[in-house]
Amino acid sequence: MTYDKTRLSPSVVSRLQEVVGRDGLLTDMAELDGFVIDWRKNFRGPTDAVLLPRNTAQVAELVRLCAEMNLPVIPQGGNTGQSGASVPLKDQQCNVIINLSRMNQIREIDRANQSVTVDAGVVLQTLQEAAKNNGLYFPLSMGAEGTCQIGGNLSTNAGGTAVLRYGNAREMVLGLEVVLPNGDVWDGLRSLRKDNTGFDLKALFMGAEGTLGIITAASLKLFAQPIEKAVAWVAVPSLQHATNLLSRFRGEFESRLSAFEYVSREQLDLVTQHVVGQTDPLPDKSAGYLLIELSDSIETGTLDAMLQKTLAQAMEDDQVNNALVATSHAHALKFWKIRHSVSQANRAHGVSLNHDVAVPTSAVPAFVESATAKVKNSFPKAHVVIVAHLGDGNVHFLAIFPQSFWDSLKDPKAYAMQVRQLVYDTAKEFKGTFSAEHGIGQSLTSELVRYKSSVEVGLMRQIKAAIDPLGIMNPGKVIAQN
Numbered sequence: 001m002t003y004d005k006t007r008l009s010p011s012v013v014s015r016l017q018e019v020v021g022r023d024g025l026l027t028d029m030a031e032l033d034g035f036v037i038d039w040r041k042n043f044r045g046p047t048d049a050v051l052l053p054r055n056t057a058q059v060a061e062l063v064r065l066c067a068e069m070n071l072p073v074i075p076q077g078g079n080t081g082q083s084g085a086s087v088p089l090k091d092q093q094c095n096v097i098i099n100l101s102r103m104n105q106i107r108e109i110d111r112a113n114q115s116v117t118v119d120a121g122v123v124l125q126t127l128q129e130a131a132k133n134n135g136l137y138f139p140l141s142m143g144a145e146g147t148c149q150i151g152g153n154l155s156t157n158a159g160g161t162a163v164l165r166y167g168n169a170r171e172m173v174l175g176l177e178v179v180l181p182n183g184d185v186w187d188g189l190r191s192l193r194k195d196n197t198g199f200d201l202k203a204l205f206m207g208a209e210g211t212l213g214i215i216t217a218a219s220l221k222l223f224a225q226p227i228e229k230a231v232a233w234v235a236v237p238s239l240q241h242a243t244n245l246l247s248r249f250r251g252e253f254e255s256r257l258s259a260f261e262y263v264s265r266e267q268l269d270l271v272t273q274h275v276v277g278q279t280d281p282l283p284d285k286s287a288g289y290l291l292i293e294l295s296d297s298i299e300t301g302t303l304d305a306m307l308q309k310t311l312a313q314a315m316e317d318d319q320v321n322n323a324l325v326a327t328s329h330a331h332a333l334k335f336w337k338i339r340h341s342v343s344q345a346n347r348a349h350g351v352s353l354n355h356d357v358a359v360p361t362s363a364v365p366a367f368v369e370s371a372t373a374k375v376k377n378s379f380p381k382a383h384v385v386i387v388a389h390l391g392d393g394n395v396h397f398l399a400i401f402p403q404s405f406w407d408s409l410k411d412p413k414a415y416a417m418q419v420r421q422l423v424y425d426t427a428k429e430f431k432g433t434f435s436a437e438h439g440i441g442q443s444l445t446s447e448l449v450r451y452k453s454s455v456e457v458g459l460m461r462q463i464k465a466a467i468d469p470l471g472i473m474n475p476g477k478v479i480a481q482n
Contacts, residue, residue, distance in 0.1 A: 007094045008027070008049060008094065008096075012069060012071075013025070013027065013049070015065055016049065016051060016096070019051075019053070019058050019061045019062055020052060020053055020054070020062070023052075024052040024053065024054070024058075025049060025050075025051060025052070026049060026050040026051075026052070027048065027049045027050075031050070032047055032049075032050055035050045035076065035079070035087070035097050035099060036087055036088060037087060038079060038081065038084050038087050039144075040082065040347070042443070043084030043087050043090070043441075043442060044087065044090060045087055045088030045090045045091075045092050046088060046090075046095075047074065047088050047092075047095055047096060048094050048095060048096060049096045050096070050097045050099055051096055051097065051098045051099065052099055052102050053100070053102065055103065056177060056179065056216040056217065059103075059179045059214055060179045060183050060184070060185050062096075062098060063179050063180075063181065063182070063183045063214065065183075066472060067181060067183055067470060070470055070472060071094065071095065071096060071472065072092065072096070072472050072473075073095070073096060073098055073214075073474065074086065074087065074088055074095055074098070074210070075097075075098055075100070075151075075155070075210035075214045075215075075473075075474060076097050076098065076100070076152075077099075077101070077120065077121065077148065077149035077150075077151045077152030077153075077155070078101070078123065078144070078147045078148040078149040078152055080144040080148040081152065081156055081209075081439065081441060082354065082356065082438035082439070082441075082443075083435075083438050083439045083440060083441025083442065083443045083444060084443050084477075085155075085156065085209040085210065085440070085441035085442065085474065085477050085478070086152065086210070086441075089442055089475075089476045092475075092476065098214060100120045100121040100149065100151050100214075101121045101149065102121060103119040103120055103121035103216065103217075104122050104123070104126070105118070105119045106119075106126075106127065106130050107217065109134050109136070110191060111134055111135070111136065113191055114221065114222045114223065114224075115174055115219055115220065115221060116130070116136075116219070117191065117217065117218070117219045117220075118150055118217065118218060119150075119216065119217050120149060120151025120152075120154075120214075120215050120216050121149050121150075121151060122149060123145075123146065123147065123148070123149055123150075124141075124142075124144075124145040124146075124148050124149065124150060125145045125146045127150060127220075128140075128141070128145065131222050131225075132225060134222075135225055136222040136223065136224070136225055137222060137223045137224060137225040138172075138220065139162040139165070139223060139258075140153060140158065140162065140166075141160045142160035142161065143340040143343060150218060150220075151214075151215045151216070153169050154169050154170070154206050154218055155205070155206070155209050155210050155215055156169075156437075156438070156439040157169050157206050157207035157437070157439070158437060159389065159392075159394060159436065160437075161259050161389065162258055162259060163389055163391070163392045163394070163437075164258065164259060164260055164389070164391030164392055165257065165259075165295075166223070166258075168437070169206065170203065170206040170207065172220050172221045173202060173206060173218055173219070173220060174190060174191050174193070174219040174220060174221060175188050175189045175190035175191060175192070175202060175218070175219040176188050176189065176202040176206075176215055176217070176218050177189040177215070177216050177218070178205050178213040178214065178216065179214045179216055180212075180213045180467065181212070181213060181469075181472055181473045185216075186201070186213070188201055189218070189219050190219060191219040204463065204467075207439065208478065209439050209440065209441060209474065210473060210474040210477070211464060211473055211474045212463070212464065212467045212468060212473060213467065213468075213473060223297075224297035225297060226258070226295035226297055227297055227298065227299045228295065228296045228298070228301070228303050229293060229294065229295045229296075229329075229332065230294045230295075230303035230304045230306070230307040230325065230326070231291070231293045231294075231331075231332035231336075232290075232291075232292045232307055232311060232323050232324060232325045232326065232335075233281045233282065233289060233290075233291060233323065233326075233335045233338075234290040234291075234292055234323040234324075235282050235284070235286035235288075235320065235321040235322040235323065236286060236287065236288050236289065236290060236319070236320055236321060237286065237318070238287050238288065238365070239287070239288055239364065239365040239368055241319050241320070242262050242288060242290055243361065243364055243365055243390065244319055245290065245314055245319050245320065246260055246361065246390055246391060248310070248319070249292065252306075252310055253294055253306075253310075256294045256295060256296055256303070257292075257293075257294060257391070258293045258294065258295045259292065259293035259391075260290060260293075260389075260390050260391040261290065261291040261292075261339055261388070261389060261390065262290055262386065262387065262390040263288065263289045263290075263291070263338070263339065263342070263386075264287070264288050264289075264385055264387070265285060265286060265287055265288060265289070266383065266384065266385040266386070267342055267345075267346075267385040267386060267387055267398075268289060268338070270342075270346060270348075270349050270385060270400075271338055271341050271342060271345040273345070273349070274345040274348035274349060275341040275348075278337065278338055281324050281334070282322050282324060283322075284321070284322060286321045286322070288386070290390070291335055291338075291339050293332075294306070294307055304325060307325055308325055311323040311325070339387075342385075342387050342396075346385065346398055346400055349383070350383070350400045350401050350403050350406070351400065351401045351403060351406040351412075352399075352400045353398065353399045353400070353401075353416055353419055353420065354396055354438075355395075355396070355397040355398070355399070355423040355424070355427075355434075356394070356396055356434075356435055356436050356437060357394075357395050357423065357424065357427040357432055357433060357434055357435075357436060358392070358393045358394045358395065358427075358432055358433050358436035359393050359395065359427055359431065359433075360393055360431060360432070361390065361392070361393040363393075363431070363432070364388065364390065364393055364395060366430065367426060367432065368386055368395060368397065370426050370429070370430075371397055371422075371423050371426040371427070372384050374423075374426060375399055375419065375422060375423065378418075378422060379401075379418075379419055381401050381402065381405050382399040382401060382419070383400045383401070384397070384398065384399055385400065386398070389437075393432075393436075394436040397423055420447070424447060424450075424451065428451060434447050434451050435447075435448075439478075440477070440478045440479075441477055441478070442476055445476070445477070445479065445480050448478070448479065449480070457479070460478075460479045461479060
């Protein structure tokens with residue numbers, strides 16, 4: 001291992017290496033490359049070392065040393081985020097990345113308590129499989145579940161496709177273990193369903209994106225394993241029809257409704273065009289499509305029939321154009337594969353500006369109509385596609401531009417900001433938010449100040465200053481200090 005290209009002094013490198021060992025300290029530029037750029041290749045920044053601790057004690061000692069040297073720390077999990085929170089800023093001075101991928105132990109599964117305690121570096125899919133092997137269920141699910149890690153999921157308060165029934169990541173958390181910016185360890189790793197003993201400290205760290213400390217372990221809720229599922233791909237005449245159908249399904253199925261995902265026709269076309277093996281499940285084109293999933297922890301043998309009956313009635317009422325109910329688990333997976341292929345398709349089509357907004361569910365059709373008209377009028381090269389977690393009002397409003405057009409722009413960053421502001425201003429008109437599940441990271445810090453009230457921004461800055469007075473923990477992310 002050579003250190004001639006790092007800005008860290010040999011004495012600092014030696015002290016860090018004492019904690020994690022030679023194999024836990026990377027400083028060679030070739031080794032660092034995979035850690036300093038996000039998976040979408042939108043953000044890249046220099047680092048001087050990647051540290052790979054194996055346990056909480058090592059994380060605490062590393063952070064203590066960094067605090068002593070006033071050395072900025074960038075916490076990193078699977079590096080699958082959308083907002084650049086887990087990579088350095090492009091002009092960031094000397095810093096280190098603490099990557100938790102080696103902290104990947106499932107510490108305990110308590111079947112009676114329906115809970116699990118895991119290291120932050122456990123891959124989401126690994127946790128899902130461990131819960132299933134114990135007859136239980138961890139419902140957090142998303143396209144990156146094969147590589148994203150629990151610590152990152154909690155730090156960004158990830159959403160995913162099961163929010164409608166189970167809530168965001170924060171709603172699955174019972175307790176946390178966190179290394180604070182001075183190297184102290186807060187052991188809040190409790191698995192209690194009730195603990196009314198003062199401030200809910202764990203809530204501070206979920207969604208903070210590593211700016212207040214490093215989540216090193218979590219105690220999480222598990223649920224009864226869904227035994228029976230019914231999945232359908234449904235064509236609808238409009239987004240308003242989809243919203244009306246959601247109300248119908250909520251009334252008829254209540255807690256059995258686990259997913260209600262919307263995909264616009266334009267989005268489906270891109271998936272079938274750019275992703276090998278993906279085809280349109282239905283013969284005729286419609287304005288949009290729903291991926292609906294019902295689930296039950298009891299084997300009733302009736303979910304498919306119930307789903308078919310409701311869809312048949314909806315077709316009679318002109319809420320639905322056509323529908324296909326999955327005939328097997330493999331068939332259902334084909335529907336889900338379409339939904340999980342949208343990011344790949346959009347990247348292949350051009351430069352994709354993804355606006356992760358949320359408005360009240362009732363306002364989704366009007367918001368999409370208004371924002372689409374404004375974007376197409378002001379930016380005629382934009383190809384607008386919509387993907388929505390319709391059950392919770394989370395709309396991924398995508399404006400995709402031809403690569404050749406984008407390359408011809410004198411200032412692509414300024415152009416993108418104009419598109420963003422138009423979409424976010426429209427979301428605000430409908431009492432919405434500019435970030436529903438992707439977080440702030442380094443990409444939306446100016447928007448946070450623009451759209452949050454001065455009171456909220458002031459409170460966030462006070463909390464940051466109180467917990468991280470040196471400002472070493474993921475500086476420049478989420479909330480910029482004065």
